[in-house]
Amino acid sequence: MVGKPNTGKSTFFAAATLVPVKIAPYPFTTIEPNIGIAYVRTKCVCKEFNVKDNPKNSLCINGNRFIPIQMMDVAGLVPDAWKGRGLGNRFLDELRKASVLIHVVDASGGTDEEGRIVPPGTHDPCKDVEFLEREIVMWIKQILTSDWQRIIKRREDSIEDILAERLSGLQISRRDVEKTLEKVDLTRKKLGSWSDEDITKFCYEIRRVNKPIIIAANKIDVPAAEDGFRKLKERYGDSNIIIPCSAEAELVLRRAAEKGFIRYLPGDEKFEIIDESKMTSEQRKALKIIEEKVLVKWKGTGVQETINAAIFNVLKMIVVYPVEDVNKLSDHHGNVLPDALLIKEGSTAKELAYMIHQELGDTFLYAIDVRTKHKIGENTLLKMNDIIKIVATKARK
Ligand SMILES: Nc1nc2c(ncn2[C@@H]2O[C@H](COP(=O)(O)OP(=O)(O)OP(=O)(O)O)[C@@H](O)[C@H]2O)c(=O)[nH]1
Ligand SMILES: [Mg+2]
Structure with a gap:
């Protein structure tokens, strides 16, 4: 989970993993990363074969398989994080092992570039998309070039080997490096003659290959977010998967289901009340609002949809x-x-x-x-x- 501070990363994480974490309406609530298990949801084959299954590594609920994945929620990143601003370089380092980044954007435009609260609709969420990609790319570039003068002198190894070795800590493989070099047409250029522009171009491309980003347009329950989501779609929808999302609604629903108030599985488009008498009138009211403003309008809270899209559409797993x-x-x-x-x-x-x-x-x-x-x-x-x-x-x- 990545993004600037105060966008709902920890809320998304808590909703997906049910790990109780600190959530608050100000920047840098999270400092140490939170790690937990979230689940991908898929239709189980048990129904097709008409068998009763006994899942071991996963769960099967009413014919829906929930397969575990590891999720990590890290501190918010501010502009120039890669240079160390706001402890950014330390926070970025937590992303080394990530195979896909879920960028939680505050689509309501109610937080500025540093995560401070502003009136909804005043901050353009498109700016956050550009900023985050740049931070990740510059962080990779810094890792790649920290020893540049020395590595360009290495004559005995191929470019692929040298770059793969430099980037192995980011889970970047030799194959990733080869693909990227081909794409940016740098396969035959000696490292010693790479310009700064070449290095940056390589880093932009390797980021796409190795740290792909999916966008969760969060806080969609706030009226101003509809406009923010539309802007995000218009600007980035062709090259990115962008999913409208209300992490807060998902968290409320998951907790209500845990308490036995409602029947709801992550990814469902509706819930059923089990026992109305157990709930306070506030709780009933909150569920009603979620039903109207999120579930009916956006066909779900978007949290499960984001996780599924990250695994199936971005990482292309089966x-x-x-x-x-x-x-x-x-x-x-x-x-x-x-x-x-x-x-x-x-x-x-x-x-x-x-x-x-x-x-x-x-x-x-x-x-x-x-x-x-x-x-x-x-x-x-x-x-x-x-x-x-x-x-x-x-x-x-
Ligand atoms: N309306 C609305 N508010 C949300 C949603 N998700 C999170 N919030 C609120 O946004 C604020 C920040 O939430 P956090 O989950 O702590 O945000 P974060 O991105 O982890 O913040 P940092 O750890 O400080 O970077 C809290 O007040 C949440 O209740 C949402 O879907 N809708
Ligand atoms: Mg947080």
């Missing part, structure tokens, strides 16, 4: 169910559809084996597509919702 028994769809303990795994689209059956266990990969013979009962080879690409049995030789001693 869900695969590994099983051992092709008839019962179970593992060797008899648990039906025990695991739902997130894996990159374009992954092969053998890569899935490696993901499950190193040894299963090493001893891979073939796999079975449970739906068709056909054998598939190690290079067969997996598809969304595949159920796969992996057949391996006897484990090596």
Whole structure:
């Protein structure tokens, strides 16, 4: 979760993970990062096969699989964070391991560039999008160039190796570097002759590859946010996924569901009241407002939709169910559809084996597509919702 201070990052995080964290209407409420487990929601294959499943690594509620992902909420970033302003360089460093950034923007325009409260509609949220991308790019550039004079003298290694080594702390792979160099047409230019412009261009592109951003247009429940969201869509909608969102509404709904007041699953477009008499009139009123201003108007709170889009549309992952028994769809303990795994689209059956266990990969013979009962080879690409049995030789001693 990234963004300037006071946009609702911690509220989004709390709504998604139910970890109780500090939320307050002023900047820098969060200093130390919060880490928790959020879930991707997907239609489980149990309904299709008409089986009762026993999920182990995930949850299945009424045919909806909730697959865990790690989420981190960090402190707000102010302009020139990369230079250390507002402890920005320290906060940016928390993002090293992130595979996708959820940029929480205050679409209501009710906070200035440093997160101070201003009247709704007075701050243009488009400015926040530009600023955040720049901060991330400049942070990467700083990491890349901190030892530039020395690294450009290294003649024995290829450009790809040198750059990948410099950026390995950001989870940037050699493949990411290769792709980026091709895209910006710098494959054949020696590092020593790169201009500052070349370096910046490379950093902009590697940011796109390695730290992609999805935008949560938050505080959509505030009337002024409709205009803010429209502006964001007009300006950035072609190249970015932007989702209208009310983290606060989601948090209220999740808590009401936890207390047993309502039936509501993250990502639902409506809720059902279980026992009206348990709630105070304020609570009933709050739910009514959320129903009208958020759920009906925006078809949900947008929190689950943002997480799903980050995993499925930005990171392009698919869900695969590994099983051992092709008839019962179970593992060797008899648990039906025990695991739902997130894996990159374009992954092969053998890569899935490696993901499950190193040894299963090493001893891979073939796999079975449970739906068709056909054998598939190690290079067969997996598809969304595949159920796969992996057949391996006897484990090596
Ligand atoms: N109206 C409205 N207010 C929200 C929403 N989400 C968060 N807020 C409010 O925005 C303020 C800041 O929320 P936080 O979650 O603490 O924001 P943050 O981005 O984590 O802030 P820092 O940690 O200081 O960077 C609080 O008063 C929240 O109640 C929302 O969806 N709608
Ligand atoms: Mg916070």
